[in-house]
Amino acid sequence: MRPFLSVETMSVGYGTTTVLDKLDLGIHKGEFVALLGSSGCGKTTLLRTIAGFTKPYSGSIRVADRDVTQMPPDKRGMALVFQSYALWPHMTVAQNIGYGLKLQRQSRENIDARVNEMQNLLGLAGLGDRKPGQLSGGQRQRVALGRALAIDPEILLLDEPLSNLDARIRLTVRHEIRSLQKRLGITAIHVTHDREEAMVMADRIIIMNAGRIEQEGSPEDVYNKPASPFVAAFMGAENLLSMQARVHGEQVELMEGSFNPSIVTALAGRTLATGPIELRFRAEAARLARSEDKTVLQPGTLELRGQVTSVSYPGGHWRHAIRLGENEILVDADTPFNQGETVRVCIPAKSLFMFNLVEGLADARSD
Amino acid sequence: MQTRFLALLLVLPALIVIVLFFIVPLFASILGAFEVGDSFGLGNFSKSFDLYSRDMIFTVVIVSISTVLIGLLSIAIGGYLTLGENPRSVAILRWLYRWPMFIPFIVVGQVLRTFLAKNGLMNNILVSLGILTPLQTTGFLDWRGIVIAFVWKQTPFVTLLVAGAMASLDRSTIEAARNLGASRLRILIEIVVPQISGTLLVGLILSFVTMMSVLSVPLMINAQSPTMLTADIAFRINAHGDYGVANALGVISLLLTAGVALIYLRQTMKDRL
Numbered sequence: 164m165r166p167f168l169s170v171e172t173m174s175v176g177y178g179t180t181t182v183l184d185k186l187d188l189g190i191h192k193g194e195f196v197a198l199l200g201s202s203g204c205g206k207t208t209l210l211r212t213i214a215g216f217t218k219p220y221s222g223s224i225r226v227a228d229r230d231v232t233q234m235p236p237d238k239r240g241m242a243l244v245f246q247s248y249a250l251w252p253h254m255t256v257a258q259n260i261g262y263g264l265k266l267q268r269q270s271r272e273n274i275d276a277r278v279n280e281m282q283n284l285l286g287l288a289g290l291g292d293r294k295p296g297q298l299s300g301g302q303r304q305r306v307a308l309g310r311a312l313a314i315d316p317e318i319l320l321l322d323e324p325l326s327n328l329d330a331r332i333r334l335t336v337r338h339e340i341r342s343l344q345k346r347l348g349i350t351a352i353h354v355t356h357d358r359e360e361a362m363v364m365a366d367r368i369i370i371m372n373a374g375r376i377e378q379e380g381s382p383e384d385v386y387n388k389p390a391s392p393f394v395a396a397f398m399g400a401e402n403l404l405s406m407q408a409r410v411h412g413e414q415v416e417l418m419e420g421s422f423n424p425s426i427v428t429a430l431a432g433r434t435l436a437t438g439p440i441e442l443r444f445r446a447e448a449a450r451l452a453r454s455e456d457k458t459v460l461q462p463g464t465l466e467l468r469g470q471v472t473s474v475s476y477p478g479g480h481w482r483h484a485i486r487l488g489e490n491e492i493l494v495d496a497d498t499p500f501n502q503g504e505t506v507r508v509c510i511p512a513k514s515l516f517m518f519n520l521v522e523g524l525a526d527a528r529s530d
Numbered sequence: 531m532q533t534r535f536l537a538l539l540l541v542l543p544a545l546i547v548i549v550l551f552f553i554v555p556l557f558a559s560i561l562g563a564f565e566v567g568d569s570f571g572l573g574n575f576s577k578s579f580d581l582y583s584r585d586m587i588f589t590v591v592i593v594s595i596s597t598v599l600i601g602l603l604s605i606a607i608g609g610y611l612t613l614g615e616n617p618r619s620v621a622i623l624r625w626l627y628r629w630p631m632f633i634p635f636i637v638v639g640q641v642l643r644t645f646l647a648k649n650g651l652m653n654n655i656l657v658s659l660g661i662l663t664p665l666q667t668t669g670f671l672d673w674r675g676i677v678i679a680f681v682w683k684q685t686p687f688v689t690l691l692v693a694g695a696m697a698s699l700d701r702s703t704i705e706a707a708r709n710l711g712a713s714r715l716r717i718l719i720e721i722v723v724p725q726i727s728g729t730l731l732v733g734l735i736l737s738f739v740t741m742m743s744v745l746s747v748p749l750m751i752n753a754q755s756p757t758m759l760t761a762d763i764a765f766r767i768n769a770h771g772d773y774g775v776a777n778a779l780g781v782i783s784l785l786l787t788a789g790v791a792l793i794y795l796r797q798t799m800k801d802r803l
Contacts, residue, residue: 216705241709252725263710
């Protein structure tokens with residue numbers, strides 16, 4: 164099936180700096196896609212280029228087999244919700260929502276009916292005569308959404324629409340936007356730097372780094388099968404260790420180091436070659452045990468020995484910083500261990516993310 | 531008690547300057563407007579209205595027309611600077627538009643006098659281009675000349691304020707309108723200007739007050755009757771030594787500008803509520 168919206172070998176930049184280089188992307192009708200990445204990775208540039216506010220150097224953008232690359236923003240069947248909401252302060256809520264319809268020269272009755280419909284849909288009933296300055300952050304956000312949806316776009320573009328809301332409202336608005344998108348069956352592209360937000364809202368996550376797509380897939384896929392060290396780190400596997408690996412057929416052996424005995428585990432779909440690797444895992448994936456605890460581990464479980472240097476309680480579980488020579492890792496446990504205590508850190512094979520070290524990139528990626 | 535004394539001491543120099551050089555002369559000239567011979571009365575005012583009521587209307591009409599034209603032009607220039615899509619012409623316009631601001635009114639009057647006269651540069655060019663014959667030429671050295679001088683001189687100032695306010699607008703409010711299909715003209719009129727109307731109003735009121743007080747332009751361009759109140763005040767003093775009527779005319783122009791200032795105050799109060 165051909166994607167509904169496709170971006171083909173598109174390069175975009177400002178002046179002499181290229182932000183996106185020969186990027187390809189396909190999005191299906193009705194899909195909710197999150198563009199996830201840290202600031203400066205090009206995700207907003209990609210969204211603005213799709214919306215038509217930035218002209219690409221080369222490549223094309225197609226919507227349902229229409230080439231829209233050279234079209235002005237309003238002819239593309241897309242509506243953008245801005246990070247700052249960009250509501251017009253001199254117009255009332257109803258005028259803001261109805262402006263797009265007024266531009267389409269619709270009749271006054273049509274506009275009023277559609278504005279009412281939008282206000283009811285978004286829980287803004289009775290606020291039509293207020294100015295944006297008299298609304299709360301969440302209400303403004305919904306007006307911005309209503310203004311975009313009023314013109315009945317085929318594609319809804321969301322540029323970090325939740326980043327100006329306080330944390331508690333953000334959680335509910337996430338679900339509101341997601342269920343609205345499902346109900347309307349609209350195609351949506353959502354730019355965000357918040358991993359959890361992307362996971363909760365999107366059907367598919369596209370992780371971007373330095374103008375390239377690092378990985379795309381369902382939230383489960385990118386979380387459990389990160390394709391690169393960057394994705395692993397971005398998806399929360401912040402603990403980083405360097406090791407030597409030796410691949411025999413479908414098995415990989417992690418060589419004995421100063422803090423760990425050697426283990427053998429299945430490759431299980433990982434692409435690895437013999438040599439130095441970087442190993443990543445999440446703080447919550449590891450289990451802590453006392454050094455005298457002699458419980459037999461499942462085969463393939465990596466065991467590390469280290470000293471607890473600090474303990475904190477972020478809520479729900481205890482977080483331990485554990486020193487392994489030069490390195491320090493974070494591990495969660497249900498009960499606290501003592502500072503200075505020597506502990507065993509056990510990480511099941513499926514939670515180990517292993518990547519071959521690429522010369523020169525190791526430093527750049529360790530952030 | 532001591533700190534209060536110190537505070538008073540700190541304010542005192544500024545206060546003395548204001549009282550001595552501003553409030554005292556102002557009250558003296560207001561009082562002077564009511565002095566007829568040795569007693570007080572409205573004689574100077576009735577004389578002012580008898581002699582100069584046409585000039586009062588002339589002044590208000592000229593300054594109002596100029597203000598409207600300045601507003602329109604500064605919106606057009608500021609709008610092009612903000613919404614223009616050709617970077618080169620925007621840069622050229624940005625460089626060009628400020629120049630008249632640095633030219634004194636008297637020079638503006640002088641330049642335009644030679645430019646707009648019946649045998650001036652403008653008509654010479656038009657004749658040599660074959661657009662007009664020498665017989666069709668007319669001089670612009672009347673109310674039109676004053677309006678042209680005012681607009682030419684004051685537009686850059688208001689544009690500077692307006693363009694600055696437009697540049698500091700949240701650009702996404704403009705992009706949001708473009709996203710919904712608004713043309714640039716509609717964006718200017720419906721999105722940009724309403725958001726900077728406060729700044730525009732301030733610029734126009736300051737221009738209005740400035741134009742009310744310019745003497746050199748009416749003297750250079752149009753010294754015959756009807757002329758502006760400033761020229762009349764100068765004439766009363768220089769030709770007749772008639773401070774009474776001059777003061778009365780001064781009070782009348784003060785009232786005219788005060789009316790405009792009142793609009794300004796009401797607007798700023800409304801914005802704050």
